[in-house]
Amino acid sequence: MAEVQFRFRNDELVEDAMVTVDAFGQQANASAVRIEPGDEPRDLLPHLERLRLVEVNFPAFTDGRGLSAARILREAGYAGELRAVGDVLVDQLAALRRCGFDAFAPEVPLNEDDARAALARWPAAYQPAADGRAPLWALRHGQGA
Amino acid sequence: MYVYDQFDQAMVDARVAEFRDQVRRRLEGHLSEDQFKPLRLMNGLYLQLHAYMLRVAIPYGTLNSAQMRMLGQIAAKYDRGYGHFTTRQNIQYNWIRLEDAGDILADLASVGMHAIQTSGNCIRNTTSDQWAGAAADEVADPRPYAELIRQWSTFHPEFCALPRKFKMAVIAAEADRAAMRLHDIGIRLVKNAAGELGAQFYVGGGMGRTPMIAPPIRDWVPIDQFITYCEACLRVYNRHGRRDNKYKARIKILVHELGAAEYTRQVEEEFAHLLSQGIEPPAAELARIAAQFTDPPFETGLPDSMDLADPAFARWVRVNVSGHKAPGYAVVTVSLKPAGGIPGDASAAQIELLADLARDHGFDELRVTHTQNVVLPHVRKADLYAIWQRLEATGMGSANIDRIGDIIACPGLDYCSLANARSIPVAQAISARMAAREDEIGELKLKISGCINACGHHHAGHIGILGVDRKGVENYQLLLGGSEGADCSLGTITGPGFDEEGIVGAVETATEVYLARREAGERFLDTYRRIGMAPFKEALYG
Amino acid sequence: MKLLTGNDLKSGAVIWWDGTGWSLHVEQAADVGGEGDVIAAREGAARRVVAAYVVEAEGTPQGPRPLHIKERIRAIGPTVRPDLALRPADPALGEWVI
Numbered sequence: 001m002a003e004v005q006f007r008f009r010n011d012e013l014v015e016d017a018m019v020t021v022d023a024f025g026q027q028a029n030a031s032a033v034r035i036e037p038g039d040e041p042r043d044l045l046p047h048l049e050r051l052r053l054v055e056v057n058f059p060a061f062t063d064g065r066g067l068s069a070a071r072i073l074r075e076a077g078y079a080g081e082l083r084a085v086g087d088v089l090v091d092q093l094a095a096l097r098r099c100g101f102d103a104f105a106p107e108v109p110l111n112e113d114d115a116r117a118a119l120a121r122w123p124a125a126y127q128p129a130a131d132g133r134a135p136l137w138a139l140r141h142g143q144g145a
Numbered sequence: 146m147y148v149y150d151q152f153d154q155a156m157v158d159a160r161v162a163e164f165r166d167q168v169r170r171r172l173e174g175h176l177s178e179d180q181f182k183p184l185r186l187m188n189g190l191y192l193q194l195h196a197y198m199l200r201v202a203i204p205y206g207t208l209n210s211a212q213m214r215m216l217g218q219i220a221a222k223y224d225r226g227y228g229h230f231t232t233r234q235n236i237q238y239n240w241i242r243l244e245d246a247g248d249i250l251a252d253l254a255s256v257g258m259h260a261i262q263t264s265g266n267c268i269r270n271t272t273s274d275q276w277a278g279a280a281a282d283e284v285a286d287p288r289p290y291a292e293l294i295r296q297w298s299t300f301h302p303e304f305c306a307l308p309r310k311f312k313m314a315v316i317a318a319e320a321d322r323a324a325m326r327l328h329d330i331g332i333r334l335v336k337n338a339a340g341e342l343g344a345q346f347y348v349g350g351g352m353g354r355t356p357m358i359a360p361p362i363r364d365w366v367p368i369d370q371f372i373t374y375c376e377a378c379l380r381v382y383n384r385h386g387r388r389d390n391k392y393k394a395r396i397k398i399l400v401h402e403l404g405a406a407e408y409t410r411q412v413e414e415e416f417a418h419l420l421s422q423g424i425e426p427p428a429a430e431l432a433r434i435a436a437q438f439t440d441p442p443f444e445t446g447l448p449d450s451m452d453l454a455d456p457a458f459a460r461w462v463r464v465n466v467s468g469h470k471a472p473g474y475a476v477v478t479v480s481l482k483p484a485g486g487i488p489g490d491a492s493a494a495q496i497e498l499l500a501d502l503a504r505d506h507g508f509d510e511l512r513v514t515h516t517q518n519v520v521l522p523h524v525r526k527a528d529l530y531a532i533w534q535r536l537e538a539t540g541m542g543s544a545n546i547d548r549i550g551d552i553i554a555c556p557g558l559d560y561c562s563l564a565n566a567r568s569i570p571v572a573q574a575i576s577a578r579m580a581a582r583e584d585e586i587g588e589l590k591l592k593i594s595g596c597i598n599a600c601g602h603h604h605a606g607h608i609g610i611l612g613v614d615r616k617g618v619e620n621y622q623l624l625l626g627g628s629e630g631a632d633c634s635l636g637t638i639t640g641p642g643f644d645e646e647g648i649v650g651a652v653e654t655a656t657e658v659y660l661a662r663r664e665a666g667e668r669f670l671d672t673y674r675r676i677g678m679a680p681f682k683e684a685l686y687g
Numbered sequence: 688m689k690l691l692t693g694n695d696l697k698s699g700a701v702i703w704w705d706g707t708g709w710s711l712h713v714e715q716a717a718d719v720g721g722e723g724d725v726i727a728a729r730e731g732a733a734r735r736v737v738a739a740y741v742v743e744a745e746g747t748p749q750g751p752r753p754l755h756i757k758e759r760i761r762a763i764g765p766t767v768r769p770d771l772a773l774r775p776a777d778p779a780l781g782e783w784v785i
Contacts, residue, residue, distance in 0.1 A: 037388075062183060062266065064306025068384050071303055075422055091167065091184055098302035111175060114166075121163055123155040126296045128423055129303065136152045136296065137430040172697065178737055192738055194761050196699035225771055239765075242698045487767055558757060559765035567760075569767045617755055 002105040014053035041069040045076050058086040067099045074100035074130035090114045100130030147437045149257040157254045165247035189260030194562050197241040200263040205273035205291040206234030206513040210504040215256045217496030230489040234272050234513040266307045268298035272314045274322045275512040279522040281470045284336045287317040289435040297372050304379050308386035309394035324629035326350045326359045329396045344371040349400030352599035356635050357397040360405040373424045377416035441508035447473025461544040477521040480543040484580035485573050488554040489517030548583040550576035557595030564595035566612025566619035574649045589669045605629035607670045609636040621648035626673045658684045688718040693739030701761050713762035714750030759784045
């Protein structure tokens, strides 16, 4: 399994055993889950209190379903680690961060300089998402600089 | 019109830097072509038949003279002296070097332009009515709402890897001048009895290999919730649109397979949830944008009468000039369809002349139409003769808007790597042959695509032509009865296809059936709808 | 015969494998036989070509002529802009392409 290369959290790395979304509801002691592109992230919402790690798999970076899954979990209040794994590339990092991912374990490790540049690229964001960043319209109208 | 503030400018500047860096990583070998391709497409850069092609966004088809001038300068400096206006109100250049792309984007950014999301599986440039702000029949100017969509959709982090491309259009009149129902999402702004503004949503339209007219999804979305509703529509699509088959990945297939009712139910559920998420820009932001789309300072007391003694000018006024909401003013549609010419192409000099005309006579504003022409939306009638003379002198004086020579044509096999047959030579032959009969025939919208992807809107032509590859030879199918307007309909194939010479004759034959059978006041489309396919088939194949 | 074609990565120009390198001119293209995919992979990895693929062609006294019209248009330029063709003054061009 790929190493976590970037992590934007201060708590301890979660090493709990990973189960599927289907199994998570039945396994009352599970605290880590792996979401595949076709999975229903809302199935996890009744169990948020015991969830410590959500790994979202991107088998291909062109499949954006995991972006919706991440936002849905953050919108429901999930505050644990949200880790992107699989075909995670430099040029997707900024969007992944905005959708609420706070850890990245790319299948192929990324160039550190390129990744840092990509994460620092955008001076602002046009729309609200899951990263708490104030959208441009809020900055323009003095709500949350 | 909308002018970038420091925030917008910072975003496009960051995009230029990002793309320069992506190109660098590609050239240095850090990115494979498979990785780079989606990135360059999100910036409008294709690899086409002869070279890279760059598609530049013209948001809702509106631009000022400085922007238009820059488009001409780019054609001269980085391309081969011309550009091609597209059916999505954009412009594309055919001979771009990857090494120059960053510099071109920087030049564009200097006038508040870009190529963001002009291709790729993301929300594309939002289109609108080219007469917005000038048309007498609109309930509101649709452009502030299109601008809100532009901002919401730009670099939207959740919707940057959709199943497929996503096109939106916004109109605000009963008349549809933007093919609204042939978009992934079509929005019509309407007013209720209380005078409040709302949005009608049509979702799941499109052309391509499976043409569909978008069904209505909701009759009324309060205007202060319409971005949230867009977000709900997109989220359902991003999560459930098909990803197993590229040809079934557009939202029209999802809406069709689920049924409009079930798709709507899912959207409504997501919408109810998203309303609590603070998605919607505040009224103050809409007001800030709308304040930039106020009327130009129209003079009052201008005469509506014109000296029409010159018959060529009088004909141009009759065909290319439309009514304006302000007395003494008119809307001019400049035809980029000279008889025998390449539809939608304009030379650098022509583009710069259009910029001059807007500066000198048009409150600095221009529009690009989905029919590949250019509009001067606010012109004093007293200036029309001078404008026409300058257009005539530069090959842009054709009086043929919505006539048979005003052909929509995709680039086809002359430029496009997806095409199966050439479109442009067919358009050239038809417009050359039929030019003298345009007045006799009247309104006839002819649209040509060089492959099934339908960039030339052939399904929506009164007469449509689809180029196919028949065992390595170009062949052309004829369709009749399509319309992109408020009476939206999809054309029907007449029968076996024709070769290049044969299709030109077939179009002429179809117009002759119409001329022989029409009743008073009928357009080609009206006659076709009344008499049906049989008489045309008989004349074509009998 | 089989030709290998693609686009120059930096400029985007249409190029043809001539046996030792890339040429802008289809008449200089070499018959790659069964080696096309190997050359394409090697040249692509070296970032000298992008989107390379093999096309069928016939030998003529003037050199190879691709069998499909699409490749002939690629070789010369848009048929509607002969002024932009690789050899703009050549009157035989139209016949060669169509």
